[in-house]
Amino acid sequence: MRWSQLYVPTLRQDPADADAVSHRLLVRGGFVRQLMAGHYSLLPLAVRVRAKIMDVIREEMAAIGTQEFVLPTVHPAEIWERSGRSEVIGEEMFRLRDRKGADLVLGVTHEEIFTVLAQELRSYRDLPQMWFQFQTKFRDEPRPKSGLLRVREFTMKDSYSFDLDEAGLDRAFRLHRAAYERIFARIGLPAVAVHASSGVMGGSESVEFMSPAEAGEDRVVRCPGCGYAANTEKATSALPAVADGPGPDAPERFDTPDARTIEELARLHGVPAERQVKTLVYVVDGQLTLVLLRGDHALAEQKLVDTLAARALRPATPEEIQEALGASPGSLGAVGVTDLPVLADEALRGRTDLTTGANTDGVHLRGVSVERDLAVRRWADLREVAAGEACPRCGEPLEVVVTIEVGHIFKIGRKYTEALGVSVLGPDGERVAPVMGSYGIGVERALAAVVETHHDDKGIVWPVAVAPFEAVVTVLGSTDATVAETAEALYRQLRAERVDALLDDRDERPGVKFRDAELIGIPYRITVGARGLAGGTVEITARATGETRAVPLAEAADHVRKLLTAA
Known part of the structure; x- marks a missing residue:
């Protein structure tokens, strides 16, 4: 293939809407064009x-x-x-x-x-x-x-x-x-x-x-x-054991008008997040459901879907929550709730002397014992693992x-x-x-x-196995008959040896040709110019490393073939 006949609409500037490296480079390199959101022409x-x-x-x-x-x-x-x-x-x-x-x-x-x-x-x-x-x-x-x-x-x-x-x-x-x-x-x-x-x-x-x-x-x-x-x-991960006190004989109410989040309750009332019960409300296949986690843990929603084999699942709206529990998010809890399904994460099993919402705006309960005070219908692993927690197999910190x-x-x-x-x-x-x-x-x-995975500040660096072309023969001085004929002969030799080669025969400046070859990521560039030919050589540049070697013209095709085989 000759570059002069190839449709490669490269761009000098990044597309304004590109939010990923691959998006930016595939558009700049003339690989793709967007037709509409989510639909691309290749x-x-x-x-x-x-x-x-x-x-x-x-x-x-x-x-x-x-x-x-x-x-x-x-x-x-x-x-x-x-x-x-x-x-x-x-x-x-x-x-x-x-x-x-x-x-x-x-x-x-x-x-x-x-x-x-x-x-x-x-x-x-x-x-x-x-x-x-x-x-x-x-x-x-x-x-x-x-x-x-x-x-x-x-x-x-x-x-x-x-x-x-x-x-x-x-x-x-x-x-x-x-x-x-x-x-x-x-x-x-x-x-x-x-x-x-x-x-x-x-x-x-x-x-x-x-x-x-x-x-x-x-x-x-x-x-x-x-x-x-x-x-x-x-x-999953292995959590360290938590030592709880026995707490009071029954939960105790206390006013928290200024605390609507786990963080505010910890900061303003001295209740660490790991000693709080977080109450989430979901609609699962049409059924309002309470989901309980430790205050410092996040829900892995797919785990909830899998646990319940749910066909449809969404967070409940504030209006649905208010109607069912009588309070707004931030003051919710499961103490005394018996008419709705309650699921709890395994990390709460056996915990005592915890704090949770009282289902009254601006009020919480302290001294909550999970098994005594909460009507948990089902236990499951629901939490999202965080970095640094212990591996469930060997105990090492997880990434x-x-x-x-x-x-x-x-x-x-x-x-x-x-x-x-x-x-x-x-x-x-x-x-x-x-x-x-x-x-x-x-x-x-x-x-x-x-x-x-494969790019640098100049463009794409394709692995040989999937590169659009394995090598490009870059002609410097396409109006020089000797240079053009030599490049043509080398290109044909590469093709004969089953190298997927591109001939850059465009009437462009060397810098433009080099930048385009780097942008679209061709693994090897073979530069044919009058200066090198005067000494009987061509230059072979590896895109991945930038290393350039002068190679005798007669050995160039074989050298490229060996590089490709090694890759």
Whole structure:
């Protein structure tokens, strides 16, 4: 490819609305353009990177025996209603009607549709099966942001396994986990496998692959000592034991007209946060519910969703709280509440002599014994782990790292096969629903995550495996016939040796050509100019290190090939 014929609309200034490094550099480098919020056009350079990422994924999927499909993106709404996810996904799903009035949806994912295909499986002899595709997904994100990291339309590699029993699912899960580790290593993306919530997908187990990056929206708790790692939605920690006094025989009221927060109660009334009971009020599937935590702990909302298997969950409004409890947020508590469900975090179990709201504005209760005074219906791990807390496995201090989710694998069991009526004849002659696994990688998000990891102040530094071009032959003095002809010959030689090369034959100043090559991140630049040719050499510059070497012209193509092989 010749740069003079390539569409690369680079920009000299950062886009004003870019809030992530990848967003800024992909727009500046002429890789993407936004059509509207959450929808991006991929330009030729991005298409090339995307294709290389997909090639790596496709190779690793084939290596574990997964077969490629292409399924529709427009689905009958009825299938999603049968699985129960139409209501659960709610407004995130794009919905439409055709001219005949049939209700349709745009595919958020494809568990249901692959399960429909699995209805043709007849016997245990047809199993196991592992199927995958690359397909566009549509999600009506309320706040698309950060370029390709959070969008409404994107390409996903989604794969699905069907097995007779849980042992087969375990095997498929292990195969996909290992394949994902190879994929991310090959494309140069550091990714940590962590325990995660299964969310609306359902199932018994899930693992996320998280890439550390400042632009990430997920937080991972990890232990530098033993390697424990989990999303904050799933993570646990070991808390030190707390010594409580017996306290009074019954809770005592005291006035707190100036305290509406945990911090104000601690500062103005001398009650440490760890000795307070925080009361949150949620509406869970239409039911007002009280959630209790230690005052210095935060709720991991997904843990609450998972604990209750909630289909719909939201914080209660001040009006709903006032009507149910007779007080405003800041003076709430569960003492004496028996007509509403009360859930408590495990960190409160057995605690005594605590302080909580009295359900009267400006009044609190001291001397509260949790088991004596609170009608807790259910205990669960509900709190969000904080940095510095002890690892649940080895006791070392935990770290909290901001990350981007680049892959997610699930053991989803029989949720969809049972809902959609899939069964096979088992070895004993009885019919059984196959067990499923689901495994996803967002392709464009992976592309952006690579940029988040591989860049400097000059632009993108693509790993060789996914770079839009492996090398660029930069012509200095394109009007010099000898220089132009030499560069052309070298370019052709590189192509003959299967180097993915670009010839920068533009009539531009050297500085412009160098800056553009650095901005778009081509791993190796081969500079052909009259001064070097006078000595029989060309210059080869590595984008990652900036190191430049003069190499004899006759050895240049072989030298580049060796560099690429080593990379």
